[in-house]
Amino acid sequence: MEIFLQQLVNSLSVASVIILIGIGITLIFGLTGIINFAHGEFLMIGGMTTWLVVSNGGGFIIGLVAAVLFVGLLGFVLERGLFRLTLDRPMNGFIISLGLIVVLQHFVIRFWNSYQKSIPEPLSGVWEIGGVQIIVMRAVVVLITAVVVAITFFGISRSRYGLALRASVADQETASLMGVPVRRYITGVFIYGSMLAGLGGALMIALFPITPFIGSTIVVRGFAVALIGGLGNVAGAVVAGLVLGLMDGLSAGYGLPEWTEAYSFALMILILLLRPNGLLGGTAGPRAV
Amino acid sequence: MSLLEVANVDTAYGAVAVNRDVSLSVAEGEIATILGPNGAGKSTLMRAICGLLKPKRGRIMLDGHDVTGLPPDRLAKLGVVMVPEGRRIFADLTVRENLRLGAYSREDQGEVEADIGRMESYFSILADKRSAKGGELSGGQQQMLAIARGLMARPRLLLLDEPSLGLSPLMVREVQSVIIDVRKNFGAAVLLVEQNAGLALSVAARGYLMQSGKIVLASAIADLRDSTLMRELYLGGGKRPPIKSRDVETL
Amino acid sequence: MKFWQFCAIAGSALFAASAQPAAADDDTIKIGVVAAQTGAFVSAGNTIGAGVTLAVKEINDAGGVKIGGKSRKIQLENRDDRTDVNVAIAAGRELVNDIGVAALYGTESHDFSVSMTKITGPAKVLQFTGNSSLGAILTKESVAPGAPLHYTFQSEPPEFQRSGSTARGVLKLLGKEIGAPLKNAVVFVADDATGQYLSEHYVKALEANGQHVDLIKYPPNTTDFTPLLTRAKGLNPDTVHFWYNGDVTLVAFPQAVQLKVAKGYFLFGVDPGVWADRKLVSTAPVTLSCVPMCWGAPPTPEAKAYFDRYFAAGAVKGVQSSVSLLYYDYMHWYAKAIEESGSTDPDTVVAQIEKMKYQGVVSKAPLYFDNRHRVSFATEVCLVKPNTSDQFECAVEEPPTEPPAGDNGG
Known part of the structure; x- marks a missing residue:
């Protein structure tokens, strides 16, 4: 039993990173229809930024903040300079993002190298509760994610901006008639989603090493989470992220490890076949639930 | 000087021209109407006025300032608020949230709660259904909500695009009294686009008749009502299929 | 003659000249290394090159390999296989066919080594390479004179x-x-x-x-x-x-x-x-x-001294630095075999190696290759x-x- 609990606990931290990515994608995709497959590279760059700061003597927290800010800035520049031009033809944005993947990866490889990067554990220590080892750093990752999710959730459901965002996703034209500057919201959502990806990267490298190539598996998981949870649905992304994260951990722990990635995709295919609008439903609009 | 001045405006969707050389005006606090059959180009013109469509030619002035080509959110801030055709309620947001969103463009956000209260007392249905999702309301209730939402912005000019569409005669009567009150209680000017000539003629002070994208008649409401052209287009005052276009002049 | 005829003759002459085996250069002995200097197996790969490089430097500093009154320096060609078998094979071909190395060290990756023997064997290039897959193909028959693996030596003991x-x-x-x-x-x-x-x-x-x-x-x-x-x-x-x-x-x-x-x-x-x-x-x-x-x-003190020299020469502190020892010893062994047999002819050198017991740093007891060209330590x-x-x-x-x-x- 405690082995099973241990597996659950282990998977939570991985699920957290997936949730952060999934929320970003579901908001961006839900509002703008932009399919940015380079979103995983945003996470990778976030992690690399943290590594850069830490390996040059900075503390982890500085590295984390740097990652969030830098990737947010990157998102802003790309939205303004690139994706904004494709708003009328989202398919073009998608194709551009594929090229962006290669550009971002090779930027990192060119200036550093293609090897794994890691940082020393920012927080060491293990709590033991009832025979289950809870690695402190992992618990922190889960905690940070929970806080971010809560902030996002309440921001969208309670604040004036969240209201305007939800309206924009439902009906861009009418929202603008109310005075909502929809283009600015699109940029804002893109920046926010990017910042979440940067945060995810910083948290990930705090746990284990990353290479310039981790983006691809992450982003597919992120889209799976967004689709399974229902596009634009933050709560759905959280639930789907938990399910997928658990799936990953349990399949590695109990199934054939070589097939780990396949299980998550099989699950996604199954869910989308049965409920095409996602588990919690909704193609239109970021909603509270 | 008029509140709204539209001068020689042409509109088009891509290569397809819709409005040709349209000029009209709405004075401060006035109710004006644009009448015409289906496909006359009335809604297209409204979209140009509220900023959803950029005119190919001509100018739109607000208080003497050129606002041609400004986007809708800017115009909303300037006090030009559109209640769109088909109501376009946010179906997944609650009634309250719809109202609150209507006030998005306002500077005085602190007053919004009070105004919601005022709307709820004026439109009793909104108080009853305040937590219901917009999509749960009936057509007539949605129309009330849409108008209230528009009023939440404290507009100077309220654009109403076909508010009677799909409503029962009882609801149309309600809409009629609301429009009259808008001027009285809320102090806004109204530009009303309608196919329902009876409704339009009963609330407006001045009117324009549009056909095939052009203004064919412009006058005070009484003269409009009595004109031959009106009678030809609107036999009996109800909604009729469009008749062949003819060159006509002001009577 | 016509211009095009002139071009054809000149071109052929140039081609024929360049097709001479490069080892016609009598002054140096060319040695090649193929190893993973990048990619997943960089830890094992880096060390091979570094070990051989150190040995070659020591030999050259002492004057080179002495044969028949002359001293010949060793020229080392290092190639990165990027932990990719295709790159490894291409590198092997280049070293053997284009550059004409007399001996090749590497790789540490299993199937790469086996594939490499198909290039080195026919060209009579000695190959020192390590890992357990070789055990399946190195047999008494396959390493006999004239057989395809006669020039291949396994650097590590049977798995x-x-x-x-x-x-x-x-x-x-x-x-x-x-x-x-x-x-x-x-x-x-x-x-x-x-x-x-x-x-x-x-x-x-x-x-x-x-x-x-x-x-x-x-x-x-x-x-x-x-x-x-x-x-x-x-x-x-x-x-x-x-x-x-x-x-x-x-x-x-x-x-x-x-x-x-x-x-x-x-x-x-x-x-x-x-x-x-x-x-x-x-x-x-x-x-x-x-x-x-x-x-x-x-x-042993010899091993300590070796590692001191190895890192002093600039080798990377990779996780498997000890592997370098093997290749260091085999490089010296090969040079010694040439000197003792007095020739660089591959068959002569191989026969010499098969007879020798070599005392290097790797083992307290002298090393020797068994009848399947495998060592034991x-x-x-x-x-x-x-x-x-x-x-x-x-x-x-x-x-x-x-x-x-x-x-x-x-």
Whole structure:
């Protein structure tokens, strides 16, 4: 039993990173229809930024903040300079993002190298509760994610901006008639989603090493989470992220490890076949639930 | 000087021209109407006025300032608020949230709660259904909500695009009294686009008749009502299929 | 003649001239190295080149290889195979066919080496290469004069020997430190660059030492080992053995300790020198093995002196630096064989090597190749005292002479 609990606990931290990515994608995709497959590279760059700061003597927290800010800035520049031009033809944005993947990866490889990067554990220590080892750093990752999710959730459901965002996703034209500057919201959502990806990267490298190539598996998981949870649905992304994260951990722990990635995709295919609008439903609009 | 001045405006969707050389005006606090059959180009013109469509030619002035080509959110801030055709309620947001969103463009956000209260007392249905999702309301209730939402912005000019569409005669009567009150209680000017000539003629002070994208008649409401052209287009005052276009002049 | 005729003749002449074997250069002996200097197997790969480079420098500094009154310097050509078999083969072809090397060192990756023999054999280029896949193809018949593998030498002992001495040493040291009999073992293995999980001999060796063994395979590029480690924990192991690829092992190992998976651990492919250099610390007992002697805990003064020179020459402090020792010795051995036989002719040199017993740094006892062109030497195994970075207790384990039951002795 405690082995099973241990597996659950282990998977939570991985699920957290997936949730952060999934929320970003579901908001961006839900509002703008932009399919940015380079979103995983945003996470990778976030992690690399943290590594850069830490390996040059900075503390982890500085590295984390740097990652969030830098990737947010990157998102802003790309939205303004690139994706904004494709708003009328989202398919073009998608194709551009594929090229962006290669550009971002090779930027990192060119200036550093293609090897794994890691940082020393920012927080060491293990709590033991009832025979289950809870690695402190992992618990922190889960905690940070929970806080971010809560902030996002309440921001969208309670604040004036969240209201305007939800309206924009439902009906861009009418929202603008109310005075909502929809283009600015699109940029804002893109920046926010990017910042979440940067945060995810910083948290990930705090746990284990990353290479310039981790983006691809992450982003597919992120889209799976967004689709399974229902596009634009933050709560759905959280639930789907938990399910997928658990799936990953349990399949590695109990199934054939070589097939780990396949299980998550099989699950996604199954869910989308049965409920095409996602588990919690909704193609239109970021909603509270 | 008029509140709204539209001068020689042409509109088009891509290569397809819709409005040709349209000029009209709405004075401060006035109710004006644009009448015409289906496909006359009335809604297209409204979209140009509220900023959803950029005119190919001509100018739109607000208080003497050129606002041609400004986007809708800017115009909303300037006090030009559109209640769109088909109501376009946010179906997944609650009634309250719809109202609150209507006030998005306002500077005085602190007053919004009070105004919601005022709307709820004026439109009793909104108080009853305040937590219901917009999509749960009936057509007539949605129309009330849409108008209230528009009023939440404290507009100077309220654009109403076909508010009677799909409503029962009882609801149309309600809409009629609301429009009259808008001027009285809320102090806004109204530009009303309608196919329902009876409704339009009963609330407006001045009117324009549009056909095939052009203004064919412009006058005070009484003269409009009595004109031959009106009678030809609107036999009996109800909604009729469009008749062949003819060159006509002001009577 | 017409202009085009002139061009055709001139072109052919140039072509013929350039097609001369490059080894017509009488003054140097060309040697090639093919190893993974980038890619997943960089830890093993870097060391081959560095070891050979050091040996070549020493030989050249002493004047070169002396044959028939003349001294010939060695020219070293280093090639990176990027842990990709196609690149390795292309490099091999280039070295053998275009540059005309007399001997080739590398690779450490299994199938790469086997593929390489198909290039070196027909060209009569000596190849010194290490790993267990060769055991299947090196037979008495295949290394006989005139046979395809006559020029190929395996740099490491047959895998059952390496596994056998390692398993014995590990269990002895861990058993002593833990202070209780060891019964359950879990072996964690990743694939090598060509997709094979090469744990077979080690598992058999552990079983021959009385262990019940469970095997857990993990996919390449795994960085989060916690699910697999937790699964391992559910098997109640006394010891967990990480087999293969030192860099990945050092990612998985701390996670294992945090999860308290076992009482003791073995990390293959991590030298004590790396452990000390990176100031690693473990609360649980850890054993490390070296191929064949440990950097960081050298058992002989010659080995210590070697490692000092090796790093002083600028070698990278990679996890498997001890592998360099082998190639260092084989380079010197080859040079010595040329000098003793008085010729660079491949058949003569090979015959000489087959006769020689070479005393190098690798082993206390002189090395020799058996009738399957394989060597045999001891493996050093070290225990890291818990909570320390540089306290090692080491033992040199002699290899078993016979493979255990069920092991084909590859």
